[in-house]
Amino acid sequence: MKTFDDTAATAQATYDVPEDRMGFFTDTTLCIGCKACEVACKEWNELQEDGYNFTAESYDNTSALGGNTWRHVAFIEQLPRPVGPANDAEPLPPIPELDGGVASLLDRDASVGPMQFDTMGRWLMSSDVCKHCTRAACLDVCPTGALVRSEFGTVVVQDDVCNGCGYCVPACPFGVIAEQPQSGHAAKCTMCYDRLRDGEKPACAKSCPTESIQFGNLDELRARADERLANVVARFPTARLYGNDEDDGVGGFGAFFLLLDKPHVYGLPPDPIVTTRDLPSIWRTTAYSALALSLLVVTASIGTGKA
Amino acid sequence: MTTPMSYYGRPVIKAPTWRWYIGAYLFVGGLAGASTPIVLAARATRNDTLARASLGAACAGIVVSPILLIADLRDPKRFINMLRVFKITSPMSVGSWILTFFGANVAVAAASEWTGIATPLGRTAEVLAALSGPALATYTAALLADTAVPVWHDARHELPFVFAGGALASAASCALIFTPIADAKLARRLATLGAIVEFATLERMKKRLGPLVGEPYRLGGSSRYKQIARMTSALSLALMRGAKGNRTLAIASGLLGITSALCERFSIFEAGKLSANDPKYTVAPQLARRAQREAQAS
Numbered sequence: 001m002k003t004f005d006d007t008a009a010t011a012q013a014t015y016d017v018p019e020d021r022m023g024f025f026t027d028t029t030l031c032i033g034c035k036a037c038e039v040a041c042k043e044w045n046e047l048q049e050d051g052y053n054f055t056a057e058s059y060d061n062t063s064a065l066g067g068n069t070w071r072h073v074a075f076i077e078q079l080p081r082p083v084g085p086a087n088d089a090e091p092l093p094p095i096p097e098l099d100g101g102v103a104s105l106l107d108r109d110a111s112v113g114p115m116q117f118d119t120m121g122r123w124l125m126s127s128d129v130c131k132h133c134t135r136a137a138c139l140d141v142c143p144t145g146a147l148v149r150s151e152f153g154t155v156v157v158q159d160d161v162c163n164g165c166g167y168c169v170p171a172c173p174f175g176v177i178a179e180q181p182q183s184g185h186a187a188k189c190t191m192c193y194d195r196l197r198d199g200e201k202p203a204c205a206k207s208c209p210t211e212s213i214q215f216g217n218l219d220e221l222r223a224r225a226d227e228r229l230a231n232v233v234a235r236f237p238t239a240r241l242y243g244n245d246e247d248d249g250v251g252g253f254g255a256f257f258l259l260l261d262k263p264h265v266y267g268l269p270p271d272p273i274v275t276t277r278d279l280p281s282i283w284r285t286t287a288y289s290a291l292a293l294s295l296l297v298v299t300a301s302i303g304t305g306k307a
Numbered sequence: 308m309t310t311p312m313s314y315y316g317r318p319v320i321k322a323p324t325w326r327w328y329i330g331a332y333l334f335v336g337g338l339a340g341a342s343t344p345i346v347l348a349a350r351a352t353r354n355d356t357l358a359r360a361s362l363g364a365a366c367a368g369i370v371v372s373p374i375l376l377i378a379d380l381r382d383p384k385r386f387i388n389m390l391r392v393f394k395i396t397s398p399m400s401v402g403s404w405i406l407t408f409f410g411a412n413v414a415v416a417a418a419s420e421w422t423g424i425a426t427p428l429g430r431t432a433e434v435l436a437a438l439s440g441p442a443l444a445t446y447t448a449a450l451l452a453d454t455a456v457p458v459w460h461d462a463r464h465e466l467p468f469v470f471a472g473g474a475l476a477s478a479a480s481c482a483l484i485f486t487p488i489a490d491a492k493l494a495r496r497l498a499t500l501g502a503i504v505e506f507a508t509l510e511r512m513k514k515r516l517g518p519l520v521g522e523p524y525r526l527g528g529s530s531r532y533k534q535i536a537r538m539t540s541a542l543s544l545a546l547m548r549g550a551k552g553n554r555t556l557a558i559a560s561g562l563l564g565i566t567s568a569l570c571e572r573f574s575i576f577e578a579g580k581l582s583a584n585d586p587k588y589t590v591a592p593q594l595a596r597r598a599q600r601e602a603q604a605s
Contacts, residue, residue, distance in 0.1 A: 055315075057315045063315075063317060064317055064318075074314055076314065137455065140394075140396040140397065141396065141397045141398070141399065141453060141454075142394075142397060143389055143392075143394065143397045143399040143400035143403060144385075144388040144389060144391050144392065144400075145391055145392040145394070146388070161385075161388060161391070162382070162385075162388075163380050163381075163382045163383075163385035163386060163388045163389070164380050164381025164382040164385075165379075165380055165381075165389070165399060166323060166324040166325055166379075166381070167397070167399050167450075167454075169321045169322075169323060169324055170320065170321060170322065170323040170454040170455060170456050170579070170583060171453070171454050171455060172320065172321065172455060173320065173455040174319070174320070175318060175319055175320040175321040176321075177321075178321055179324050179381060183381075183382075184380075184381025184382045185381065185382060264312060264313050264319070264586070264590045264593075264594070265313075265314070266314055267313045267314030267315075267317055267319060267586075268319070269319050269320070269589055269590065269593055270590060270593040270594050270597050271593040271594070271596050271597040271600075272455075272593070275453050275454055275455050275460055276396050276453060278452075278453075278460070278463060279396060279398075279449075279453055281463070281464075282398075282449045282452045282453055282463045282467075283395075283449060285449075285463065285464055285467050285468075286442075286445050286446060286448060286449040286467040288467070288468075289441075289445045289448070289467035289468045289470070289471040290441035290442050290444070290445045290467075290471065291441070292468065292471060292504075293341060293344065293441040293444060293445065293471040293474070293475055294344050294437075294438075294441050296475065296497070296500055296501075296504070297341075297344040297345055297347075297348050297475070297497060298344075298348060300348075300493060300496045300497050300500060301348035301349075301351065301352050301493050304352050304354070304492040304493040304496070305351075305352030305353055305354065
């Protein structure tokens with residue numbers, strides 16, 4: 001926890017993360033972009049639709065997480081030609097060795113040769129969600145105590161306490177929490193708090209047909225993710241875990257990912273830091289500035305009195 | 308920068324949803340907060356005219372501030388939830404308590420001043436208001452710095468001083484308008500000092516932010532507000548010499564000083580929105596930070 005040495009006093013004060021913490025492991029190598037998670041989330045949590053928009057951004061008309069969108073499936077098309085959002089992406093992976101299994105599935109003529117992934121490009125799909133940070137900025141800055149740490153280690157908004165001040169919105173380093181237009185309250189993924197209370201999986205994990213979204217004990221998920229990464233890294237050299245490191249800027253995510261490219265290609269921050277990590281120094285600077293203001297007034301008043 | 312820095316160029320963080328009320332509150336709270344030390348300094352120098360002018364300004368500030376803050380809440384009837392808890396990790400929570408404490412003391416001091424009742428109580432409240440005023444004028448800088456918005460968070464070492472300078476300049480400018488020139492020497496001094504502090508710390512801030520993270524100050528609304536702030540501040544200072552002998556010039560200088568502080572707050576407020584809405588300000592520094600860390604580790 002060396003990263004947080006000077007912050008423990010404030011950043012830790014508001015909550016404790018329980019030992020037996022629940023989380024998500026979203027394995028994007030398995031995501032087929034079906035958006036079942038988005039739909040299941042909306043249905044279970046009774047979230048309004050986002051409107052019938054056409055973004056012309058691949059197969060994604062949802063675009064981003066929001067007050068009524070607590071799961072968002074990103075579609076990234078990486079084509080050989082520089083098109084779309086991936087120009088800054090990692091070089092495309094080398095042609096995978098396609099042995100009998102997949103080749104026979106595709107019933108390809110052997111004379112055509114292996115599939116040319118480098119010239120075909122690839123699709124990346126990933127279901128984004130609230131990270132349920134170990135050190136959650138939204139929770140720290142919430143002035144009403146509407147945001148709380150649940151017994152599952154998740155971060156949850158109490159809808160009957162939030163007064164819509166909006167401070168959590170720019171505080172989140174991932175741009176997750178947002179205003180829900182119809183209620184005016186801050187809203188985000190609760191990891192289906194109500195379902196967890198009844199021993200059920202969150203709706204998104206339950207509906208995911210490929211187990212790209214895995215739910216469970218966070219320590220178990222982390223172990224599983226390490227294993228999975230070791231398995232896929234030969235085929236996808238750019239594969240990486242994102243959010244599994246307890247020493248990162250938010251103390252590790254409660255919902256972490258296996259990605260196939262740099263985080264920012266998926267719209268995720270490369271090196272997120274909980275803003276309250278710097279709050280002790282911010283308070284110190286503020287106290288000095290207030291003191292300076294007072295001293296300036298006192299000093300300037302010398303010799304201004306009436307004779 | 309032509310390379311998209313995120314998913315279809317969409318923002319990585321969410322911009323504040325705060326409307327103009329909050330930008331205005333940054334100014335009003337600062338003016339009210341910096342007015343009370345002036346009240347106390349004026350009392351100490353037997354300058355009741357100036358004290359009354361600044362107390363009046365603080366009083367107007369505590370009436371307007373809650374209105375602005377509550378108006379911006381998406382669920383205004385729950386404004387009282389702000390005082391449900393006290394959280395040192397939330398500058399907004401701390402600020403709500405500061406405003407409450409400050410407001411109560413200013414109200415008592417002003418009521419006593421204008422009714423002539425319970426003067427000792429009024430003067431005690433005045434001292435408490437003077438002690439909490441600078442906190443009210445500067446906590447809003449901590450509030451902005453304590454976000455993921457790069458142009459605010461990265462300015463955390465200077466922003467409180469910028470706010471202190473701006474608040475002082477606006478409070479003194481306001482006093483300048485309502486005080487006869489014979490009693491306004493302190494107001495003239497502080498208006499000048501405040502403007503200088505604000506300008507100097509802003510320059511320092513821009514230097515630290517650098518060309519990329521500081522870019523929003525050169526864009527759109529933020530840049531326009533900044534230009535007006537610069538111009539009115541320069542004019543206000545230019546008129547300060549004349550303000551010593553001419554009430555009209557003093558009023559003009561005061562109005563210009565107030566306009567400058569107001570526009571400076573809005574410039575900072577708008578810069579935050581621009582900073583959050585373009586992913587490059589979030590992503591590029593983080594990539595550089597990570598690369599640097601990885602280079603050090605290896």
